[in-house]
Amino acid sequence: MGTKVCDRCGHKLRSRHPMSLQTVWAFWLMGLICYIPANTYPMLRTQTLFQVDESTIIAGAVEIAHHGSYGIAAIILFASVVIPLAKFWAVAYLAVSVKNPTRVSNQRRQLLYEVVEYIGRWSMIDIFVVAILSALVQLNTLATINPGMASIFFALSVIFTMLSAQAFDSRLIWDVQAKSGGSDAA
Amino acid sequence: MKDFSETRSDMMLDDIIVCPQCDAVYRMKKPEHGERASCQRCHKVLIAPRRNAGLHIIAVSLAVLFLIIGAAVFPFLTIDAAGNKNAVSILDAALAFSGGPMIVLSLATAALIIFVPLLRVMLTLYVLVPLVLDQPAGRYAIPAFRLSEALRPWSMAEIFAIGCAVALVKVSDLAQVGFGPAFWMFGILVVLVIAQDSFMCKWSVWHRLEHPKTS
Structure with missing residues (x-):
């Protein structure tokens, strides 16, 4: 159509971002790299009367389970381990699927993309919990909680995965259909 | 926004809406208040005016x-x-x-x-x-x-x-x-x-x- 800039909002027009998938993979890799120290470094440093306790995400959940709160331990494991890993898998799968033929329908993949985009932000909840705990539990000698190094890596990992999901152009999912001559474009 | 007279292609652009999510193209029909227009292919809500x-x-x-x-x-x-x-x-x-x-x-x-x-x-x-x-x-x-x-x-x-x-x-x-x-x-x-x-x-x-x- 020859229009280079959107008449309405002034944004540069591009049919498809030429580097969309590269950007997705770059952020994806950064997120994955940050996710490793997020699990090996301690997330919380709890200091009570007689002991200092540094626990990683998984160790913390296991400890809570030992205390008998299986429900909370499951929620923590789900929110900070299962969901991030599922997100890495889902973004990678979507990025691969637009280049290669796949049996999963476009609607399903669109749904997967929407779920990933929606859930991505909620992983920041871990960071906020750490922030609230460290601000709140400052009771002099009785008990103090301080954030550990893992929190910064975890936050970075969440931010990079969000950027990765945003960089993915959902129209690429439907381009595959257009190329293969799909007819159900209502 | 446009400081030139509307040409034919501009008229057409105004009648067309493209789903930002899956790129399906539709001829526009503005929904009434309380109704919503959504993409038939990927079900994204395109227009949802409210009073x-x-x-x-x-x-x-x-x-x-x-x-x-x-x-x-x-x-x-x-x-x-x-x-x-x-x-x-x-x-x-x-x-x-x-x-x-x-x-x-x-x-x-x-x-x-x-x-x-x-x-x-x-x-x-x-x-x-x-x-x-x-x-x-x-x-x-x-x-x-x-x-x-x-x-x-x-x-x-x-x-x-x-x-x-x-x-x-x-x-x-x-x-x-x-x-x-x-x-x-x-x-x-x-x-x-x-x-x-x-x-x-x-x-x-x-x-x-x-x-x-x-x-």
Whole structure:
């Protein structure tokens, strides 16, 4: 159509971002790299009367389970381990699927993309919990909680995965259909 | 916006809407108030005009503005264990990561839970108030609205609220926890932010910015 800039909002027009998938993979890799120290470094440093306790995400959940709160331990494991890993898998799968033929329908993949985009932000909840705990539990000698190094890596990992999901152009999912001559474009 | 006479192709562009999510092209038919037009292929809602939506959004935005300021300043949670008391505001929580590289995380947290929501509210007011009053749009209304939409995923007030609940469960066996006034303000805030997002029809706002007189 020859229009280079959107008449309405002034944004540069591009049919498809030429580097969309590269950007997705770059952020994806950064997120994955940050996710490793997020699990090996301690997330919380709890200091009570007689002991200092540094626990990683998984160790913390296991400890809570030992205390008998299986429900909370499951929620923590789900929110900070299962969901991030599922997100890495889902973004990678979507990025691969637009280049290669796949049996999963476009609607399903669109749904997967929407779920990933929606859930991505909620992983920041871990960071906020750490922030609230460290601000709140400052009771002099009785008990103090301080954030550990893992929190910064975890936050970075969440931010990079969000950027990765945003960089993915959902129209690429439907381009595959257009190329293969799909007819159900209502 | 266009300073040249409308050519045939421009007329056609006005009649066409493209799904931003899957690129399906439709001929436009503006839905009535309360109806919604959605993409048949991927079911994304394209247009959802509501009666007096602008006014509602402005009212909600003003409420959000005051609540954010109030929630940020007043004590948020109090903790009491064997005589040791501590009260924190949301700003305290955001700035909990102190020392060395952690300061970056502090700034990011403060931005995500206070400053980005605050900025979005102010941008929304700047764009919508003139439109609702039938005044010419603000000079920077277009970039302002674009920025506001781009910031949408980074506004995490509601996630912070759920984070509070989780933190309370973790602390409750360690100490007595009480809620400050800011806690309730924040609770209302979360509901309002969600309401504000659901009232907003992006297409209608863009349309009004482009055609101040019509509709």
